[in-house]
Amino acid sequence: MSTVASKKGIGAFIWEYLTTVDHKKIAHLYLAAGGFFFLLGGLEAMFIRIQLMKPQNDFISEQLFNEVMTMHGTTMIFLAAMPLLFAYMNAVVPLQIGARDVAFPFMNALGFWLFFLGGIFLNLSWFLGGAPDAGWTSYASLSMRSEGHGIDFYLLGVQISGFGTLMSGINFLATIINMRAPGMSFMRMPMFTWTTFVASSLILLAFPPLTISVFLLMFDRLFGSKFFDVAMGGNTIIWEHFFWIFGHPEVYILILPAFGIFSEIVPTFSRKRLFGYSSMVFATILIGFLGFMVWAHHMFTTGLGNVANAIFAVATMAIAVPTGIKIFNWLFTMWGGNIKITVPMLWALGFIPSFVIGGVTGIMQAVAPLDYQLHDTYFIVAHFHYVIVGGVVFALFAAAHFYWPKMFGTQLSEKLGYWTFIFFFPGFHLTFFVQHFLGLMGMPRRVATFLPGQGLDAGNYISSIGAFLMFIGVVLLLINIVVTSVKNKKVANDPWGDGRTMEWALPSPPPYYNFKQTPLVRGLDTWWLEKMEGNKELPPAEPLKDIHMPNNSILPFIISSGLFIAAFGAMYSPLNVVGDGKPWGVPVLILGLGIMFGTMLLRSLLDDYGYYIPKEDLVDDEGKGGRAG
Amino acid sequence: MVKKWRPGLSLLFLMLMLAGCGEPYLSTLRPAGEVAERQYQLLLLSTGIMVFVISVVVIIFIIVLIRFRRTKGKEDYIPEQVAGSHKLEIIWTTIPVILLLILAVPTLAATFELGDLEEMEKVDKDGNRESLVVNVRANLYWWEFEYPDLGIITSQDLVVPTDEKVFFNLKASDVKHSFWVPAAGGKIDTNTDNENSFYLVFDNDKANEAGNIFYGKCAELCGPSHAYMDFKVKALPRDEFDQWVKAMQEASEVKPVSEKAKRGEEIFREKNCLACHAVSPNDPRPENARTAPNLADFGNRTRVAGYLEFNEENIKEWIRYPEKFKPGNLMYEKADLTEEELDLLTEYLINLKVTE
Numbered sequence: 001m002s003t004v005a006s007k008k009g010i011g012a013f014i015w016e017y018l019t020t021v022d023h024k025k026i027a028h029l030y031l032a033a034g035g036f037f038f039l040l041g042g043l044e045a046m047f048i049r050i051q052l053m054k055p056q057n058d059f060i061s062e063q064l065f066n067e068v069m070t071m072h073g074t075t076m077i078f079l080a081a082m083p084l085l086f087a088y089m090n091a092v093v094p095l096q097i098g099a100r101d102v103a104f105p106f107m108n109a110l111g112f113w114l115f116f117l118g119g120i121f122l123n124l125s126w127f128l129g130g131a132p133d134a135g136w137t138s139y140a141s142l143s144m145r146s147e148g149h150g151i152d153f154y155l156l157g158v159q160i161s162g163f164g165t166l167m168s169g170i171n172f173l174a175t176i177i178n179m180r181a182p183g184m185s186f187m188r189m190p191m192f193t194w195t196t197f198v199a200s201s202l203i204l205l206a207f208p209p210l211t212i213s214v215f216l217l218m219f220d221r222l223f224g225s226k227f228f229d230v231a232m233g234g235n236t237i238i239w240e241h242f243f244w245i246f247g248h249p250e251v252y253i254l255i256l257p258a259f260g261i262f263s264e265i266v267p268t269f270s271r272k273r274l275f276g277y278s279s280m281v282f283a284t285i286l287i288g289f290l291g292f293m294v295w296a297h298h299m300f301t302t303g304l305g306n307v308a309n310a311i312f313a314v315a316t317m318a319i320a321v322p323t324g325i326k327i328f329n330w331l332f333t334m335w336g337g338n339i340k341i342t343v344p345m346l347w348a349l350g351f352i353p354s355f356v357i358g359g360v361t362g363i364m365q366a367v368a369p370l371d372y373q374l375h376d377t378y379f380i381v382a383h384f385h386y387v388i389v390g391g392v393v394f395a396l397f398a399a400a401h402f403y404w405p406k407m408f409g410t411q412l413s414e415k416l417g418y419w420t421f422i423f424f425f426p427g428f429h430l431t432f433f434v435q436h437f438l439g440l441m442g443m444p445r446r447v448a449t450f451l452p453g454q455g456l457d458a459g460n461y462i463s464s465i466g467a468f469l470m471f472i473g474v475v476l477l478l479i480n481i482v483v484t485s486v487k488n489k490k491v492a493n494d495p496w497g498d499g500r501t502m503e504w505a506l507p508s509p510p511p512y513y514n515f516k517q518t519p520l521v522r523g524l525d526t527w528w529l530e531k532m533e534g535n536k537e538l539p540p541a542e543p544l545k546d547i548h549m550p551n552n553s554i555l556p557f558i559i560s561s562g563l564f565i566a567a568f569g570a571m572y573s574p575l576n577v578v579g580d581g582k583p584w585g586v587p588v589l590i591l592g593l594g595i596m597f598g599t600m601l602l603r604s605l606l607d608d609y610g611y612y613i614p615k616e617d618l619v620d621d622e623g624k625g626g627r628a629g
Numbered sequence: 630m631v632k633k634w635r636p637g638l639s640l641l642f643l644m645l646m647l648a649g650c651g652e653p654y655l656s657t658l659r660p661a662g663e664v665a666e667r668q669y670q671l672l673l674l675s676t677g678i679m680v681f682v683i684s685v686v687v688i689i690f691i692i693v694l695i696r697f698r699r700t701k702g703k704e705d706y707i708p709e710q711v712a713g714s715h716k717l718e719i720i721w722t723t724i725p726v727i728l729l730l731i732l733a734v735p736t737l738a739a740t741f742e743l744g745d746l747e748e749m750e751k752v753d754k755d756g757n758r759e760s761l762v763v764n765v766r767a768n769l770y771w772w773e774f775e776y777p778d779l780g781i782i783t784s785q786d787l788v789v790p791t792d793e794k795v796f797f798n799l800k801a802s803d804v805k806h807s808f809w810v811p812a813a814g815g816k817i818d819t820n821t822d823n824e825n826s827f828y829l830v831f832d833n834d835k836a837n838e839a840g841n842i843f844y845g846k847c848a849e850l851c852g853p854s855h856a857y858m859d860f861k862v863k864a865l866p867r868d869e870f871d872q873w874v875k876a877m878q879e880a881s882e883v884k885p886v887s888e889k890a891k892r893g894e895e896i897f898r899e900k901n902c903l904a905c906h907a908v909s910p911n912d913p914r915p916e917n918a919r920t921a922p923n924l925a926d927f928g929n930r931t932r933v934a935g936y937l938e939f940n941e942e943n944i945k946e947w948i949r950y951p952e953k954f955k956p957g958n959l960m961y962e963k964a965d966l967t968e969e970e971l972d973l974l975t976e977y978l979i980n981l982k983v984t985e
Contacts, residue, residue: 062853062956135850141804141821142851230821236805237822270697271706276713301807301818303825306744310737317729317736321722324682328721331689332714338706340699349694356686360679367732369739370671372815373657376807376848440658440672441651442811444848447856451936454844455652 019552021105022512026112027091027407033116034083040123041080042474044072049431049467052460055452065448066133067150071123073136074154077250078161079119081392085257086112086168088399089196091407093172095503095510096190098181098519098526098538103174105550106603107167113560114164121567122157125150135446137247140228140239144220149571149578155218156567162207162214163563169203172196181502182541183521187281190501190525191274194281195260198288199253205292206249213242223575240302244295252291254388256284258395259326262348265402266330268498269345270337273525276329283322283329290319300371309368316366323359327352342496343417347398350425351390358386361436376446379439385432397424397477405495405508410488416480420473427469434459434466500528505538513547516618544619546612553608559599566592654839657811661835661843663794664814664828667739674735678728746826749796761790765799767806767819767847770854770955771922771935781877781910784922785935787845788863790870791833800824802916807849810862812839816848836864842931854955861931873984877910880925880983893977896970908981921960928982944975 017029047068051059060068094102102108125131132154134143143151176189176197189197217239219225226232228239267274274280296304296312330352341349361383365371374380397420405411438459443450450456494504502519503510505527517540523529530538569589574581650658660669699706751759757778764775765787774787789795799808801819809816813829831843847858865873885891897903905921907914912923933943934954947954949971952962966974 062856066850066853066855133853139805139850141801145804145852235822237820270708271699272708273710273712275711276718279713279718301816303818303820303823306741309744310740313736313740314733317733320729321725324721324725325718327686328689328717329713331686331693332711332717334693334697335689336711337697337708338699338703339694339697349690352690353683353687356683360682363729363732364672364675364679367671367675367736367739369736369743369815370668370675372743372817373665373668373672373811375816376809437651440656442655442657442844442846444809444846444855446850448853449856451859453652454655 016552018557019109019554021101021109021550021552021556023090023094023102023105023108024407024509024512026108027087027089029112029116030083030087030090031407033112033119034080034087037075037079037119037123038081038084039474039478041072041075042471044068044075046467046471048072049464051449053464054461055450055457057449060448062448063130063133066135066446067131069446069448070132070135070138070150070154071126074122074132074158075119076388077136077254078158078165079115079122081254081388081396082165083115083119084396085199085254085392086115088192088261088396088403089168089172089257091403092503093193093196094175094179095406095506095514096193096501097176097179097184098502098515098521099175099179100514100518100547101550102171103178104171106553106556107171109553110556110559111164111167111171113557114167114563115161116164117560117564118157118159118161118164121160121564122153125153125157128153137243138217138239139243140217140236141230143217144228144236144577147578149576152218152221152571152576152578155214155221156571159211159214159218160560160563160567162211164560165203166207166211169200169207172200173204176200181515181518181521184526187278188521188524188526191263191277191280191284192257192260192501195256195263195284198284199256202249202253202256202288202291206246206253209242210246213239213246216242218570221577222570222573224577237302240299241295244298245292248295248298249288249291251384251387252287254392256288258392259284261395261399261402262330262351264501265344265348265398266333267525268402268496268500269340269342269348270334271340271498272333272337273500273528274329275332275335276325277524279325280329283325286322287319290315290322294319297366297368297371300368301375313366313368317363320359320363327356327359340498342401343412343414343421344398344402346418346421347394347401350421351394351398354386354390354394354428357433358383358390361386374439376444377439378435378443378445381445382432382435382439385435389428389432397421400477402496404484405491406503406506407509408485409490409508410484411491411495412484413480416476416483420476420480422473423469423476424473427466427471427473430466431463431470432466434462438463494527500525502526502538505530513549513613513618516547517544518542544615546615547618548610548612550610551608555599555603559596559603562592562594562596562599564592565595568592652839652844653812653835654842655811655844659812659835660814661812661839662814662830662832664743664830665812667743668815671735671739675732678732682725682728744827746796746828748794749826749828760794760796762796762798763787763789765797765808765819766916767799767801767808767851767858768920768959769803769852770858770958772808772845772858772860773916773919773923775916776874779874779878781874782907782912782919782923783877783910783926784924786861786863786929786931788865788870788873789829789831790867791831791836791864793867794828794830796826796828798824798826804851805849806847806851806858808845809848810843810845812843813862818849831862831864833864833866841865853957857934857936857955859932859936863931876984877926880910885977886980887976889973889976890980891977893973893975896966896974897977900966910983924978924981926981926983927978928980929984941975941979944978945971948974 051057051065130148130150132150134146138154216227220228226234228234228236263274294312294316296308297316300309365374401412401417438456441455443456491508493507519538520541566589569585569592572582573585650656653659660666748760753759764777766773773784775782799819801821805820807816807818813831817825817827841864843862845860845862885894906924908924910925930939933939934947937943949964951958951960
């Protein structure tokens, strides 16, 4: 992708990506790693649907099913959906606000490597004695009893990648608050930047509860503490609270950036500004706020009492209002517009009815007494797949097509893109619509198999067929990516023709310093505004001068590797409840932590001032696509 | 594009209509009692509101797609850049709020009414409890049902009277499970930390329709055999229930009916099965000593191991190799018994009957 690297060969190419602190290259890394985990999670989903294709199927054993099911959820949430969103945030947000990079480029790289090595650690469980098997929620009583090291892999893997996520969240907050170009007030920020901002605040507030609860469970399992041991005065309900205080905002961490992506795509291809921008911003903030008030709706049947159930039922229903505002704003953005149905727009159009179905079934579950029937059944499985696939995954596909030119300088094939949609969209509805009814007809979720004669055979069969269609859709997308990359046909700054925000004013892909001169922002939809006035580039806010850039660094990778090594030591410490402690456990733990803290010390002691691009070089870039606008 | 998937959706609806609403002994869509009925009504109300919302969105959506597509000759057309409309925004904020209020009121009413357990504590003038209370204890892949006021313990098959509130106290002894009889009402978790309580009602006519047996399920992931942690509910008219209670209360040591069964009983003792499995419905041991299902009235069980058809062959197979049928169960993996011993044990067990 980088022309500099490709000239130097494969070794330099790898070294460049190992050491990069450029937000655009980190975006590539997130996209590749998140995409890889997405495929893994997808394969796991196929295993689940093949196993449940017919009653009493023996495609995989019950234990393996639980592992596959757990890893599907954990992988999709922590290792696929979030990192893929980070890919687009990294690629786009700094460009949208007119910044040269994120606020903390070094920490950005560190966040990626922590996430990636945490994810690799989690998946190594397949080869080292079995994957976690207590569901992605890992409820304490079951996870404490789980044999082998599966749960330990879950705890350490999620912990490490969670650190990475937390860092990225903080980084985006600092970036959006501090790095906006002159004139880019909060109320002129593009919606994707806004949703990234709110989602990052949610990360900041929601990940610490996860970190803490995972820490407690980790200590129970690895060092024999008793936080969740009821016989010793511990309490397992606390885990449920902790987990959902994280887990519910987590859903909004995923869906808000997805809303942001659609809020960019819909106006672009309707050629009309976003309807009710300020109410969209308000709704986003409100959803983020209410997201913290509703966690106990995951626990209606835990037995919290009537008053708690009543309060959380009403609070949950309240979220429907700002979400509804968003849906109607998108519809009325299109109303009166000039709609071009490109592949990104097609996904946005598919998203609206799909997400509405997923949203309203969520309100049905807010009806606490009714939720006694729906909870932990396939109705729930249907609901959250409508929200997460119909919302987040559709957004990821849409963004892949929409931002591919900006990230790689070439455009994914529209034709193959339509074919992906033609398989994936009906496949998705076929898979999950029928699951509402399976749940209502009495099928609990997370069952490794089901018995014949319960009226569940036909529904499960239909659902599995749908899964195969989705699978074909994803394969077509992969083919599309390969074919497009091989052809590598370069595109111009604004390949969609109707780009509205600043990233479309830059070359595709932008030069490594993004903006030669920091742009002056004169209003919402900055680039559209300039285009309408006949300007060919953004007005500069500063004279042409030397640009300060950070140096590449291998240290983020080494710090993350230290933690990765320490995780093995912690897992095989002689105190672990599995009872297979190794004498090398503690030394490896100390070694890993030593590498990590040593490298951090090095980073603190060694001054790295970065470097300057002299303005003469910038003038030389003129005409090579390195223009400010 | 909309036209492309709409026929697909209607086809799906059609298929579901054909499949019906599930089985009367399992489906929440065929409510068999006051609690399930109440929840079903809420399902209908909320579905109605939600279908209305979906319809409004889809109608606007279709109009937009028909009217505002970019057509030939309009390639360069730039529409008016509308910032928003306060009037519209107020409309689509207020209407959802009203819809939610319509939903919230019955939700709150039902939450408090279905959660009202005052009747559970009511006693008559002799200090005896008026309603039936069952203590449910969930264990790794089996269920224990204790009737504390009646002095009876059963496992796997829950027997209840119809047309009255049956109260449950529920907990788990190892990991969290969840007690669910879909046709009779929603689930409640069995926690390891505390006891939960709720009630269900089993309608007599609906019970007849379902063959007097309702299916019960574990609804919380609890390990490899989560899917096999089924139980059955026998719903009997009050007089038949009383007869059953009387028989259970009066049950003394079961006398083996045949020579074969007698030898089976010896094996049952020799192999130490008795250490965990009681064979009398009035097991005096404390609950933490009751580590396996109570086998009194085993001969009348509806299923073997909670889900296999009840016959001699399955009993034998289950005793021989329980790991095959319920992986992770706490009995043993594989039995160390000869074919003859298995025969005799099965003969003994199948004749453990308190009632005829």
